Amino acid sequence: MSFPTPLSRRLFTAAVLCSAAFAAGAQDKYPSKPITVVVPQAAGGANDAIARVVAQKLGEQLGQSVIVENRPGAGGTLATGATARARNDGYTLLLTADSAHVIGPALYKNPGFDPVKDFAPVAPVATAGYVLVAHPSFPANTVAEMVALAKANPGKYSIASAGNGTLNHLIGEMLQKAAGIQLQHIPYKGSAAAATDVVGGQVPLSVQSLPSAIAFIKAGKLKVLGVVNEKRVAALSDAPTIGETIKGFGQAPWYALFAPAGTPAPIVAQLQAEVARALEHKDVVDKLATVGCEPFKGTAAQLAALVQSDLPKWSRVVKDTGATVD
Numbered sequence: 001m002s003f004p005t006p007l008s009r010r011l012f013t014a015a016v017l018c019s020a021a022f023a024a025g026a027q028d029k030y031p032s033k034p035i036t037v038v039v040p041q042a043a044g045g046a047n048d049a050i051a052r053v054v055a056q057k058l059g060e061q062l063g064q065s066v067i068v069e070n071r072p073g074a075g076g077t078l079a080t081g082a083t084a085r086a087r088n089d090g091y092t093l094l095l096t097a098d099s100a101h102v103i104g105p106a107l108y109k110n111p112g113f114d115p116v117k118d119f120a121p122v123a124p125v126a127t128a129g130y131v132l133v134a135h136p137s138f139p140a141n142t143v144a145e146m147v148a149l150a151k152a153n154p155g156k157y158s159i160a161s162a163g164n165g166t167l168n169h170l171i172g173e174m175l176q177k178a179a180g181i182q183l184q185h186i187p188y189k190g191s192a193a194a195a196t197d198v199v200g201g202q203v204p205l206s207v208q209s210l211p212s213a214i215a216f217i218k219a220g221k222l223k224v225l226g227v228v229n230e231k232r233v234a235a236l237s238d239a240p241t242i243g244e245t246i247k248g249f250g251q252a253p254w255y256a257l258f259a260p261a262g263t264p265a266p267i268v269a270q271l272q273a274e275v276a277r278a279l280e281h282k283d284v285v286d287k288l289a290t291v292g293c294e295p296f297k298g299t300a301a302q303l304a305a306l307v308q309s310d311l312p313k314w315s316r317v318v319k320d321t322g323a324t325v326d
Protein backbone atom coordinates (compact mmCIF):
# COMPACT_ATOMS: atom_id res chain seq x y z
CA MET A 1 0.00 0.00 0.00
CA SER A 2 1.30 3.46 -0.86
CA PHE A 3 0.12 6.95 -0.04
CA PRO A 4 -0.19 9.72 -2.63
CA THR A 5 2.51 12.34 -2.75
CA PRO A 6 1.58 16.06 -2.68
CA LEU A 7 2.26 16.25 -6.43
CA SER A 8 0.05 13.28 -7.24
CA ARG A 9 -2.71 14.71 -5.05
CA ARG A 10 -2.54 18.00 -6.97
CA LEU A 11 -2.67 16.18 -10.31
CA PHE A 12 -5.64 14.11 -9.14
CA THR A 13 -7.52 17.20 -7.96
CA ALA A 14 -6.87 18.97 -11.25
CA ALA A 15 -8.12 15.95 -13.18
CA VAL A 16 -11.32 15.81 -11.12
CA LEU A 17 -11.98 19.52 -11.65
CA CYS A 18 -11.42 19.22 -15.40
CA SER A 19 -13.75 16.23 -15.59
CA ALA A 20 -16.42 18.08 -13.65
CA ALA A 21 -16.11 21.11 -15.88
CA PHE A 22 -16.33 18.94 -18.99
CA ALA A 23 -19.41 17.12 -17.65
CA ALA A 24 -21.11 20.41 -16.78
CA GLY A 25 -20.39 21.72 -20.26
CA ALA A 26 -21.82 18.57 -21.82
CA GLN A 27 -24.97 18.88 -19.72
CA ASP A 28 -25.37 22.54 -20.69
CA LYS A 29 -25.37 21.70 -24.39
CA TYR A 30 -28.95 20.93 -25.39
CA PRO A 31 -29.86 18.98 -27.34
CA SER A 32 -27.01 16.49 -27.50
CA LYS A 33 -29.13 13.56 -28.72
CA PRO A 34 -32.41 12.96 -30.61
CA ILE A 35 -35.65 14.36 -29.18
CA THR A 36 -38.89 12.36 -29.17
CA VAL A 37 -42.15 14.24 -29.70
CA VAL A 38 -45.08 12.11 -28.55
CA VAL A 39 -48.36 12.55 -30.45
CA PRO A 40 -51.28 11.03 -28.51
CA GLN A 41 -53.29 10.39 -31.69
CA ALA A 42 -53.04 8.04 -34.65
CA ALA A 43 -51.17 8.93 -37.82
CA GLY A 44 -53.17 10.78 -40.46
CA GLY A 45 -54.97 13.30 -38.27
CA ALA A 46 -54.40 16.98 -37.58
CA ASN A 47 -52.22 16.35 -34.53
CA ASP A 48 -49.93 14.06 -36.52
CA ALA A 49 -49.73 16.39 -39.55
CA ILE A 50 -48.86 19.43 -37.44
CA ALA A 51 -46.29 17.52 -35.39
CA ARG A 52 -44.45 16.28 -38.47
CA VAL A 53 -44.23 19.72 -40.06
CA VAL A 54 -42.95 21.36 -36.88
CA ALA A 55 -40.67 18.48 -35.84
CA GLN A 56 -38.87 18.57 -39.17
CA LYS A 57 -38.14 22.29 -38.84
CA LEU A 58 -37.10 21.99 -35.19
CA GLY A 59 -34.69 19.23 -36.16
CA GLU A 60 -33.12 21.47 -38.80
CA GLN A 61 -32.77 24.34 -36.36
CA LEU A 62 -31.43 22.30 -33.44
CA GLY A 63 -29.12 20.10 -35.46
CA GLN A 64 -30.62 16.94 -33.96
CA SER A 65 -33.25 14.45 -35.06
CA VAL A 66 -36.73 15.21 -33.74
CA ILE A 67 -38.71 11.98 -33.92
CA VAL A 68 -42.52 11.91 -33.96
CA GLU A 69 -43.95 8.94 -32.08
CA ASN A 70 -47.69 8.21 -32.39
CA ARG A 71 -49.31 6.64 -29.32
CA PRO A 72 -53.10 6.63 -29.81
CA GLY A 73 -55.64 5.31 -27.34
CA ALA A 74 -58.22 6.43 -24.77
CA GLY A 75 -58.70 9.83 -26.37
CA GLY A 76 -55.00 10.58 -26.03
CA THR A 77 -54.94 10.24 -22.24
CA LEU A 78 -52.70 7.14 -22.16
CA ALA A 79 -49.84 8.77 -24.05
CA THR A 80 -50.31 12.05 -22.20
CA GLY A 81 -50.02 10.29 -18.85
CA ALA A 82 -46.96 8.33 -19.98
CA THR A 83 -45.25 11.51 -21.17
CA ALA A 84 -45.98 13.22 -17.87
CA ARG A 85 -43.99 10.45 -16.17
CA ALA A 86 -41.08 10.60 -18.64
CA ARG A 87 -37.69 12.04 -17.65
CA ASN A 88 -37.89 15.81 -17.47
CA ASP A 89 -34.67 16.40 -19.38
CA GLY A 90 -36.13 17.89 -22.56
CA TYR A 91 -35.74 14.75 -24.66
CA THR A 92 -39.36 13.58 -24.40
CA LEU A 93 -41.97 16.17 -25.34
CA LEU A 94 -45.71 16.14 -26.02
CA LEU A 95 -47.34 17.80 -29.00
CA THR A 96 -51.01 17.46 -28.29
CA ALA A 97 -54.45 18.85 -28.98
CA ASP A 98 -56.86 20.53 -26.63
CA SER A 99 -58.98 17.37 -26.89
CA ALA A 100 -56.44 15.20 -25.07
CA HIS A 101 -55.06 17.81 -22.73
CA VAL A 102 -58.11 19.66 -21.42
CA ILE A 103 -61.09 17.60 -22.59
CA GLY A 104 -59.77 14.19 -21.51
CA PRO A 105 -59.66 15.12 -17.81
CA ALA A 106 -63.33 16.14 -18.02
CA LEU A 107 -64.37 12.87 -19.68
CA TYR A 108 -62.29 10.31 -17.80
CA LYS A 109 -62.60 9.73 -14.06
CA ASN A 110 -58.90 8.90 -13.87
CA PRO A 111 -57.12 10.29 -16.94
CA GLY A 112 -53.71 9.45 -15.47
CA PHE A 113 -52.36 13.00 -15.42
CA ASP A 114 -52.98 16.52 -14.18
CA PRO A 115 -52.88 18.91 -17.14
CA VAL A 116 -51.57 21.75 -14.97
CA LYS A 117 -49.31 20.14 -12.37
CA ASP A 118 -47.73 17.43 -14.54
CA PHE A 119 -46.58 19.58 -17.46
CA ALA A 120 -44.43 22.57 -18.28
CA PRO A 121 -46.11 24.50 -21.13
CA VAL A 122 -43.64 25.25 -23.93
CA ALA A 123 -45.57 27.05 -26.67
CA PRO A 124 -48.76 27.02 -28.74
CA VAL A 125 -48.09 25.63 -32.21
CA ALA A 126 -51.12 25.69 -34.51
CA THR A 127 -54.86 25.82 -34.96
CA ALA A 128 -56.67 23.49 -37.33
CA GLY A 129 -59.74 23.71 -39.48
CA TYR A 130 -62.52 21.21 -38.71
CA VAL A 131 -65.47 20.37 -40.93
CA LEU A 132 -68.72 18.45 -40.86
CA VAL A 133 -68.50 16.16 -43.88
CA ALA A 134 -70.84 13.68 -45.51
CA HIS A 135 -70.71 10.97 -48.14
CA PRO A 136 -71.65 12.46 -51.55
CA SER A 137 -74.85 10.38 -51.59
CA PHE A 138 -76.12 11.79 -48.29
CA PRO A 139 -79.48 13.50 -49.00
CA ALA A 140 -78.46 16.89 -47.56
CA ASN A 141 -76.00 19.47 -48.84
CA THR A 142 -76.11 22.05 -46.06
CA VAL A 143 -76.21 22.11 -42.27
CA ALA A 144 -79.83 23.29 -42.37
CA GLU A 145 -80.84 20.39 -44.61
CA MET A 146 -78.95 17.90 -42.43
CA VAL A 147 -80.67 19.19 -39.28
CA ALA A 148 -84.11 18.96 -40.90
CA LEU A 149 -83.37 15.43 -42.09
CA ALA A 150 -82.11 14.32 -38.67
CA LYS A 151 -85.10 15.85 -36.88
CA ALA A 152 -87.46 13.96 -39.19
CA ASN A 153 -85.56 10.71 -38.54
CA PRO A 154 -84.28 10.69 -34.91
CA GLY A 155 -81.42 8.23 -34.42
CA LYS A 156 -81.47 7.02 -38.03
CA TYR A 157 -78.18 8.57 -39.13
CA SER A 158 -74.75 7.88 -37.66
CA ILE A 159 -71.70 10.09 -37.22
CA ALA A 160 -68.14 8.78 -37.14
CA SER A 161 -65.41 10.16 -34.88
CA ALA A 162 -61.71 9.55 -34.29
CA GLY A 163 -62.60 7.78 -31.05
CA ASN A 164 -64.29 8.25 -27.70
CA GLY A 165 -63.19 11.44 -26.01
CA THR A 166 -61.59 12.97 -29.10
CA LEU A 167 -62.34 16.48 -30.28
CA ASN A 168 -64.28 15.07 -33.25
CA HIS A 169 -66.50 13.21 -30.78
CA LEU A 170 -67.10 16.25 -28.56
CA ILE A 171 -67.85 18.57 -31.48
CA GLY A 172 -70.36 16.03 -32.77
CA GLU A 173 -72.05 15.96 -29.37
CA MET A 174 -72.10 19.76 -29.23
CA LEU A 175 -73.65 19.90 -32.70
CA GLN A 176 -76.42 17.50 -31.72
CA LYS A 177 -77.13 19.49 -28.56
CA ALA A 178 -77.15 22.85 -30.37
CA ALA A 179 -79.32 21.60 -33.25
CA GLY A 180 -81.67 19.48 -31.15
CA ILE A 181 -80.98 16.30 -33.13
CA GLN A 182 -80.01 12.72 -32.35
CA LEU A 183 -77.27 10.87 -34.25
CA GLN A 184 -75.63 7.52 -33.54
CA HIS A 185 -71.98 7.97 -32.52
CA ILE A 186 -69.57 5.50 -34.14
CA PRO A 187 -66.05 5.76 -32.63
CA TYR A 188 -63.02 4.71 -34.68
CA LYS A 189 -59.33 4.33 -33.90
CA GLY A 190 -58.19 7.58 -35.46
CA SER A 191 -59.49 10.19 -37.89
CA ALA A 192 -58.10 8.44 -40.95
CA ALA A 193 -60.10 5.28 -40.25
CA ALA A 194 -63.29 7.29 -39.68
CA ALA A 195 -62.82 9.32 -42.86
CA THR A 196 -62.15 6.17 -44.88
CA ASP A 197 -65.43 4.59 -43.81
CA VAL A 198 -67.40 7.74 -44.64
CA VAL A 199 -65.77 7.77 -48.07
CA GLY A 200 -66.71 4.10 -48.42
CA GLY A 201 -70.34 4.80 -47.51
CA GLN A 202 -70.39 2.75 -44.30
CA VAL A 203 -71.17 5.87 -42.23
CA PRO A 204 -72.86 8.98 -43.67
CA LEU A 205 -71.44 11.76 -41.47
CA SER A 206 -68.31 12.74 -39.58
CA VAL A 207 -66.61 15.71 -37.99
CA GLN A 208 -63.09 15.72 -39.41
CA SER A 209 -59.98 17.83 -39.18
CA LEU A 210 -58.95 19.26 -42.53
CA PRO A 211 -55.64 17.33 -42.53
CA SER A 212 -57.69 14.12 -42.42
CA ALA A 213 -60.33 15.17 -44.94
CA ILE A 214 -58.89 17.73 -47.36
CA ALA A 215 -57.66 15.21 -49.96
CA PHE A 216 -61.03 13.43 -49.99
CA ILE A 217 -62.87 16.75 -50.27
CA LYS A 218 -60.77 17.91 -53.21
CA ALA A 219 -61.27 14.55 -54.92
CA GLY A 220 -65.06 14.81 -54.53
CA LYS A 221 -65.20 11.77 -52.25
CA LEU A 222 -66.54 13.80 -49.32
CA LYS A 223 -68.76 16.87 -49.33
CA VAL A 224 -68.56 19.66 -46.76
CA LEU A 225 -71.79 20.59 -45.00
CA GLY A 226 -70.20 23.20 -42.75
CA VAL A 227 -67.00 24.46 -41.14
CA VAL A 228 -66.74 23.95 -37.38
CA ASN A 229 -64.43 26.92 -36.76
CA GLU A 230 -65.75 30.32 -35.77
CA LYS A 231 -64.60 31.78 -39.10
CA ARG A 232 -64.36 30.35 -42.59
CA VAL A 233 -61.05 28.65 -43.31
CA ALA A 234 -58.73 29.72 -46.12
CA ALA A 235 -58.41 26.19 -47.51
CA LEU A 236 -62.19 26.08 -48.12
CA SER A 237 -63.12 29.73 -48.40
CA ASP A 238 -66.47 29.01 -50.09
CA ALA A 239 -67.66 26.64 -47.35
CA PRO A 240 -69.96 28.30 -44.79
CA THR A 241 -69.44 27.87 -41.07
CA ILE A 242 -71.92 25.88 -39.01
CA GLY A 243 -72.35 29.07 -36.97
CA GLU A 244 -73.88 30.78 -40.00
CA THR A 245 -76.81 28.37 -39.57
CA ILE A 246 -76.70 27.59 -35.85
CA LYS A 247 -75.99 30.90 -34.13
CA GLY A 248 -73.23 30.84 -31.53
CA PHE A 249 -71.75 27.54 -32.71
CA GLY A 250 -68.01 27.56 -33.36
CA GLN A 251 -64.74 26.20 -32.03
CA ALA A 252 -61.05 27.04 -32.36
CA PRO A 253 -59.16 23.75 -31.90
CA TRP A 254 -55.52 24.27 -30.86
CA TYR A 255 -52.33 22.22 -30.72
CA ALA A 256 -49.39 22.92 -28.44
CA LEU A 257 -46.04 21.64 -27.19
CA PHE A 258 -45.52 20.58 -23.58
CA ALA A 259 -42.67 19.10 -21.54
CA PRO A 260 -42.88 17.03 -18.35
CA ALA A 261 -43.08 19.16 -15.20
CA GLY A 262 -39.67 19.99 -13.79
CA THR A 263 -37.97 20.32 -17.16
CA PRO A 264 -35.19 22.91 -16.65
CA ALA A 265 -36.38 26.44 -17.38
CA PRO A 266 -33.51 27.17 -19.81
CA ILE A 267 -34.53 24.17 -21.93
CA VAL A 268 -38.18 25.25 -21.93
CA ALA A 269 -37.13 28.77 -22.92
CA GLN A 270 -34.91 27.44 -25.70
CA LEU A 271 -37.70 25.25 -27.07
CA GLN A 272 -40.19 28.11 -26.92
CA ALA A 273 -37.80 30.29 -28.92
CA GLU A 274 -37.19 27.54 -31.47
CA VAL A 275 -40.94 26.97 -31.97
CA ALA A 276 -41.47 30.70 -32.48
CA ARG A 277 -38.60 30.72 -34.97
CA ALA A 278 -40.01 27.70 -36.82
CA LEU A 279 -43.45 29.28 -37.17
CA GLU A 280 -41.89 32.29 -38.92
CA HIS A 281 -40.59 30.16 -41.80
CA LYS A 282 -42.62 30.42 -44.98
CA ASP A 283 -42.22 26.72 -45.76
CA VAL A 284 -43.74 25.81 -42.38
CA VAL A 285 -46.63 28.24 -42.87
CA ASP A 286 -47.23 26.89 -46.38
CA LYS A 287 -47.11 23.24 -45.29
CA LEU A 288 -49.58 23.92 -42.48
CA ALA A 289 -51.87 25.78 -44.88
CA THR A 290 -51.99 22.86 -47.32
CA VAL A 291 -53.66 20.78 -44.59
CA GLY A 292 -55.98 23.54 -43.37
CA CYS A 293 -53.91 24.66 -40.39
CA GLU A 294 -52.42 27.98 -39.30
CA PRO A 295 -49.53 28.89 -36.97
CA PHE A 296 -50.61 29.76 -33.44
CA LYS A 297 -47.88 31.96 -32.00
CA GLY A 298 -47.53 32.54 -28.29
CA THR A 299 -45.44 32.12 -25.16
CA ALA A 300 -45.30 29.44 -22.49
CA ALA A 301 -47.14 31.78 -20.12
CA GLN A 302 -49.91 32.36 -22.66
CA LEU A 303 -50.25 28.61 -23.20
CA ALA A 304 -50.50 28.06 -19.45
CA ALA A 305 -53.29 30.66 -19.27
CA LEU A 306 -55.09 29.00 -22.20
CA VAL A 307 -55.05 25.62 -20.45
CA GLN A 308 -56.39 27.17 -17.25
CA SER A 309 -59.26 28.89 -19.09
CA ASP A 310 -60.17 25.89 -21.26
CA LEU A 311 -60.42 23.34 -18.44
CA PRO A 312 -63.66 24.72 -16.95
CA LYS A 313 -65.04 25.49 -20.42
CA TRP A 314 -64.76 21.90 -21.62
CA SER A 315 -65.97 20.53 -18.29
CA ARG A 316 -69.19 22.48 -18.89
CA VAL A 317 -69.41 21.14 -22.45
CA VAL A 318 -69.08 17.55 -21.25
CA LYS A 319 -71.72 18.13 -18.58
CA ASP A 320 -74.13 19.99 -20.88
CA THR A 321 -73.91 17.49 -23.75
CA GLY A 322 -73.89 14.39 -21.57
CA ALA A 323 -70.92 13.07 -23.57
CA THR A 324 -69.40 9.84 -22.29
CA VAL A 325 -66.55 7.54 -23.31
CA ASP A 326 -68.63 4.40 -22.91
